[in-house]
Amino acid sequence: MxxxxxxxxxxxxxxxxxxxxxxxxxxxxxxxxxxxxxxxxxxxxxxxxxxxxxxxxxxxxxxxxxxSKLPSNYHYLVAKLLVDDDMKRLCEKEMFAKLSRPVCFDGGNKEFWVDKMTGGVCVSVSSKSLMITGIDDRRYWNHIPSDESRFPTVAYLKQIWWVEVDGDVEFRFPAGAYTLAFKLRLGKVIKRNGRRICSTEDVHGWGVKPVELKATTGCGQHIVSKQFLETTGDWEYHRVGEFIVNDSNTPTKVKFSLIQIDCTHTKGGLSIDSVVICPTNLAQDFKTLP
Incomplete structure (x- = not known):
């Protein structure tokens, strides 16, 4: 029992x-x-x-x-966004949320953000921040409004003999490999009969000689790329090349340029949106960037 x-x-x-x-x-x-x-x-x-x-x-x-998701130098990035007292009140999750949205600097003509998927740091430099030969003469260049850009306007070239565009950015990038590219388009968007179309009537002169794209860093890295501008109507990222950042705690100075100075012919119809720098692993498809 x-x-x-x-x-x-x-x-x-x-x-x-x-x-x-x-x-x-x-x-x-x-x-x-x-x-x-x-x-x-x-x-x-x-x-x-x-x-x-x-x-x-x-x-x-x-x-x-x-x-583990934030860049290694995230405290520096947050400091560019917030005053110290505000930063102390944020948890790391809130820091990530704020940094994954565009953060403007240098008077609003440049911005950086943290990629939501990888935690990589990207930087964009607007056309307003670039030194463009002839930009003050409306016979040649204009800043035109755009709702396709991260910034309010893009630079548009009607016609000129000598094209020279220079710019620079100084930023404390996390260590790693980065790719720099110019965001360009042949043509400009206009409204016609209530529809938005890309006008290419000013596009000419780009098939004679390639443009020369350059980038240099303060530590002596040099990149040169020669490319013909051929595609009309769509924004394209023209890669200049790759540079390496070894020290996350030291600002990296990057200078870049776009040049076509063959004065045997005029060229026109070029829109310049910005210059983008992002981790090379994100540069496989720039169009996926926010």
């Missing part, structure tokens, strides 16, 4: 445990375990998973998760 009672009790305990196990849900997983799991996801997915329940939402705010 005792043996039978013991057997019955054992069976009942097993059933109780089985029933209890079947009632477990995601909310029963310890928060620190969930945080460890979330650390393996990219930021957009972490934010999606945070909507599952309160435990996931709390776990998604763990500082150690977001420190």
């Amino acid at each position: 005792g043996a039978n009672t013991s057997s019955l009790t054992s069976t009942t305990d097993t059933l109780d445990k089985s029933e209890h196990s079947s009632n477990l849900n995601l909310g029963d997983i310890p928060e620190n375990c969930i945080a460890q799991i979330l650390s393996y996801f990219n930021p957009p997915d972490i934010c999606k998973l945070a909507t599952i329940n309160r435990t996931f939402r709390a776990a998604s705010s763990a500082d150690f998760i977001w420190v």
Whole structure:
């Protein structure tokens, strides 16, 4: 009888445990375990998973998760965005959220942002920040409004003999490989019969000689690329090349230029949006950049 009672009790305990196990849900997983799991996801997915329940939402705010997603020099980047007192009140998740949106500097003509997927730092330099030969003479160049750009205007060349565009940026990039490119288009957008079209009536002279694109860094790296401008109607990223940053704590000075100074013919119809610098692993398709 005792043996039978013991057997019955054992069976009942097993059933109780089985029933209890079947009632477990995601909310029963310890928060620190969930945080460890979330650390393996990219930021957009972490934010999606945070909507599952309160435990996931709390776990998604763990500082150690977001420190691993932020650039190594994120304190410098945040300091460009906020005053010290504001920075002290932010957690790492909030810092990531703010840095993943465009942050303007140098009078609003340049901006940087952190890529949401990789944590890489990108920089964009507007046409307003570039030194363009003849830009003050409206017979040659104009700054025209654009809703296709990160910035309010783009530079548009009607016609000129000598094209020379120079610019620079000084920024504390995280260590790594970076690609620099000019964002250009042959043609300009106009409205005709209530529709937006790309006018190419001023486009000429770019098939005679290539433009020369250059970039140099303060540590002596030089990049030169010669390219013909051929495609009309669409924005294209013309890659100058790659440079390496070795020290995240030292500002990197990058100078760049676009030149076509063959005065045997005029050229026109060129729109210049900006110069973009981003980690080389993001440069496989510039058009995916926000």
